[in-house]
Amino acid sequence: MRDAFLEFSPPCLGEEEIANVEDTLRSGWITTGPKVRGFEEELAQVVGAESALATFSATDAMQVGLAVMGVGAGDEVITTPMTFCSTVHVIEHVGAVPVLVDVEPDTLCIDPERIAEAIGPKTKAILPVHLYGHPCDMTEILGLAESHGLLVLEDAAHALPARFQGRPVGSIGDLTAFSFYSTKNITTGEGGMLTGDAELIEKARPWALHGMTRDPLSRYREEGSWYYEVVLPGFKCNMTDIQAAMGHEQLRKLPGFQQRRREVADRYGQALGELPEIEIPIERERCDSAWHIYAIRLRLEQLKIDRAQFIRELAKRRIGSSVHFIPVHIHPYFRDKYGFRPEDFPVTWESYQRLVSVPLHPALNDDDVADVIEAVVDVVTRFRR
Ligand SMILES: *Cc1c(COP(=O)(O)O)cnc(C)c1O
Numbered sequence: 001m002r003d004a005f006l007e008f009s010p011p012c013l014g015e016e017e018i019a020n021v022e023d024t025l026r027s028g029w030i031t032t033g034p035k036v037r038g039f040e041e042e043l044a045q046v047v048g049a050e051s052a053l054a055t056f057s058a059t060d061a062m063q064v065g066l067a068v069m070g071v072g073a074g075d076e077v078i079t080t081p082m083t084f085c086s087t088v089h090v091i092e093h094v095g096a097v098p099v100l101v102d103v104e105p106d107t108l109c110i111d112p113e114r115i116a117e118a119i120g121p122k123t124k125a126i127l128p129v130h131l132y133g134h135p136c137d138m139t140e141i142l143g144l145a146e147s148h149g150l151l152v153l154e155d156a157a158h159a160l161p162a163r164f165q166g167r168p169v170g171s172i173g174d175l176t177a178f179s180f181y182s183t184k185n186i187t188t189g190e191g192g193m194l195t196g197d198a199e200l201i202e203k204a205r206p207w208a209l210h211g212m213t214r215d216p217l218s219r220y221r222e223e224g225s226w227y228y229e230v231v232l233p234g235f236k237c238n239m240t241d242i243q244a245a246m247g248h249e250q251l252r253k254l255p256g257f258q259q260r261r262r263e264v265a266d267r268y269g270q271a272l273g274e275l276p277e278i279e280i281p282i283e284r285e286r287c288d289s290a291w292h293i294y295a296i297r298l299r300l301e302q303l304k305i306d307r308a309q310f311i312r313e314l315a316k317r318r319i320g321s322s323v324h325f326i327p328v329h330i331h332p333y334f335r336d337k338y339g340f341r342p343e344d345f346p347v348t349w350e351s352y353q354r355l356v357s358v359p360l361h362p363a364l365n366d367d368d369v370a371d372v373i374e375a376v377v378d379v380v381t382r383f384r385r
Helices: 015-027 034-046 058-068 086-093 112-118 138-148 198-208 241-272 307-316 332-338 346-352 366-383
Strands: 051-055 076-079 097-100 123-126 151-155 175-179 192-196 294-298 355-358
Touching (some): 015 241, 034 192, 034 241, 086 097, 138 151, 192 198, 307 366
Parallel strands (some): 123 151
Antiparallel strands (some): 051 192
């Protein structure tokens, strides 16, 4: 057995990030400035978007996205319970109603057929989540949006760099939100980005900074450099140059990170795919997953232990693991507010009980990967029926 505990998802930072952060600290400009602008342009280019707005988190990027799309009281937004809570919180924060629909059994991404059933007169937007980095079925989703006049805001917290039928996530829907939280595919500690067309992103900009504008056509010119105007009740969720300094270096490393994630996912697939007790994640035809999370599903009827014990057994073998996600609709706030029962979303609920995420990050070396495989095989062999 390995000596050191294998962490589930540590940040992969190096001397480059440290040097660039130091440079920022010494520069005299530490909040939103030239490094944020540069990072916005670089990220937009990587995902094929016209424009990008850096925020303090993906949650903030989604919040700003809904606000600039004009989603508010009286509106409904369709999303999925198989996500992190903040995907749904942002809908509540603009005063709209989240309408949850179930996911597809193979990818656990939102099911377009269920979206179609849920669309009604109050529906304003669809908020698909590219779960684990695998793109949702954007052909179906864009088709529904177009035929019903709906907006599409994508939760791409897991999906840098993912592609759907050759198109990079970030260049598909009206707006897309990325996360640079410490566990994500690239990190700035905390951070996020909203991508979209240039006009919408320019409209979104004041929403991230108190609703302040320094529009050169406004009175600012006449009054002087101290003058600004507040044009809407904006949030305060701008990214700092300290974060962008990290982001710039991380983005340069993204291709290498991604290659390693894919190698590890392939090795897991080869080894764990042979175990009848385990269902491995798939990648659909013409889809490129960002392989953010490697979530296996246990075939519990073939095992003598439940998911919780499976995770404890991995920990005994010094392998960190986790569960993505505890479905939104079973959390007390949403359960009680909307009267959800666990079985209301059968695919989500059934999958949740047997999901285990194993370590998948670029710092894993071949021995680490072998250790994860050995631990999973050992637990399965020991506890199979
Ligand atoms: C991490 C995550 C978020 C939130 O990202 P932050 O940058 O931490 O706000 C949103 N949705 C999903 C699916 C996530 O995993």
